[in-house]
Amino acid sequence: MNTEITTEAASAEELRARMVEKVRSKGFAANSRVEQVLRDMPRHDFVPGHDLDTAYHPFQAVITHRFADGSSLSCASAPFVVAMMLDQLDVRPGDRVLEIGVGTGYNAALLADLTGDTQLVTTIDVDPDVTTQARRNLNAAGYGDVRVVTGDGTDGVAEHGPYDRIIATVSPWDIPPAWWHQLIPGGRMVLPLRWRGQTRAVAFAEQDGTLVSDSVELCGFVNLTGETEGEQSGAITDDGTISLHWDRDQPLDHNTLHGVLDAPSITRWSGHTMGGSEPFDGIWLRMTAEDNRTCRLDVHPDVPSEVADPLAPMRSPALAAGESLAYVTKHRHQTDNGSRWELGAIGHGPAAETLTDRLIEMIDHWSPARDARPTVTAYPAHTNPPRASIDKRHSKLLVTYSEE
Missing domain, CATH: 3.40.50.150 (Vaccinia Virus protein VP39)
Known part of the structure; x- marks a missing residue:
């Protein structure tokens, strides 16, 4: 042997x-x-x-x-x-x-x-x-x-x-x-x-x-090869270090949003905190159910926080509409039980206040039931779901939570 x-x-x-x-x-x-x-x-x-x-x-x-x-x-x-x-x-x-x-x-x-x-x-x-x-x-x-x-x-x-x-x-x-x-x-x-x-x-x-x-x-996987891409992306800064990613059914134009982060900002804090190792992905998932303006903001780690300070630099949930953008952020918050991170929103552009307030509202919805998962229903594209959906080429998605 x-x-x-x-x-x-x-x-x-x-x-x-x-x-x-x-x-x-x-x-x-x-x-x-x-x-x-x-x-x-x-x-x-x-x-x-x-x-x-x-x-x-x-x-x-x-x-x-x-x-x-x-x-x-x-x-x-x-x-x-x-x-x-x-x-x-x-x-x-x-x-x-x-x-x-x-x-x-x-x-x-x-x-x-x-x-x-x-x-x-x-x-x-x-x-x-x-x-x-x-x-x-x-x-x-x-x-x-x-x-x-x-x-x-x-x-x-x-x-x-x-x-x-x-x-x-x-x-x-x-x-x-x-x-x-x-x-x-x-x-x-x-x-x-x-x-x-x-x-x-x-x-x-x-x-x-x-x-x-x-x-x-x-989860995260290598993208399917052979599929006609439905995701869109584009830089919103001259040096390409900050970009947006959105879906084909969303009326977003990264050219319109180019330079939006140079505009004065509005910051709102939610009062909701999380530990450093606690997952925040439920916020993003909740946003996809509640607001069709939800997209992704990617910020290179070398970008100074005074330029952009998202919750997770390379993959952070955001709302974009017209010439305005808002994204989820955090800052260290000291409590009697130690250090926590308070969640908030930073907005830029003409609708900054509206978008930041909307983000805070969705964080409010997420916080009481952080582990909640929605029902995702896929319909063939030729059918009519009972409410506004996420429209793809061959299917339409509804993302709903039990309280809806």
Whole structure:
């Protein structure tokens, strides 16, 4: 017996067990079947060239392919994200599953174990280098019957459908019609969907021609290739260090907003505080439900705070309208229990006061129920939702909270 191989296998098993425990401590892999497949699957076999510590880091993605500019093209998602989305997908034995975004093949192997039949899993990616490597990994790990397809993921893979479950491990801005058509009535679809500058893993269940969410979680993924881009972006400063990102259905013009931060500012404070490690993403999510002017402000970290001082420099929620802009900010606030951050809003332009007051109002709505998650309902684009929606090319989204 090769002692080195035996020792490595034992080390991998120990690291894998530790990985699962840490993932579970964050509330993921709550589904016992998801927990078991994560414990059983040798993740290091799907990230060759990386050491065991990297392969089994519970909160770290492993980049496996990059574009020429250095940005990531494909990766093995962090295990906690994998667990989160598999919990959301709720695969049952015998389910036929389509995965968009092959990655390293690791997720497809987990899906095969969950469904109980490798022939029921189809995974597609547009990049032949990615699919070739994944095919190699799956074959070596004993999952040779998983179908690996090279093609445009927006088209799905109709010949092996329809599917009980569809999952995307790349981030779409819209829901392609092919995915709707290839999902069975009552099926489930989990997508890291983008709207208003942020990304959420949304677990949808098909209900009478609509998709209705029962789980919405913060996430971040490589964007879906082959999708006609619906997100817009543009610099609002001469040096390009500050930019806005918005959706195609929003009547924003970054040229109109160019230089808006040079205008006098108005600052409002909410009286609501948060700890340094507390999540604030719920504010942004709440804003997308309540105000169609919600967008994203990106500020380079080198920009002085007197020029722009957003809540999170590279990704901060904002409101933009005409020649005016307001964004969420914070400042250190000392309390009897120590240091906290008070949330507020800074506005510029003719409607600065209106926009800052609106931001404070939405922070007021968020604060009493900070962990609340909305229902996201997707309608086909040709239908008329019951109220104003977030309009994409192929779908319309409604984001609603239970008190509405």
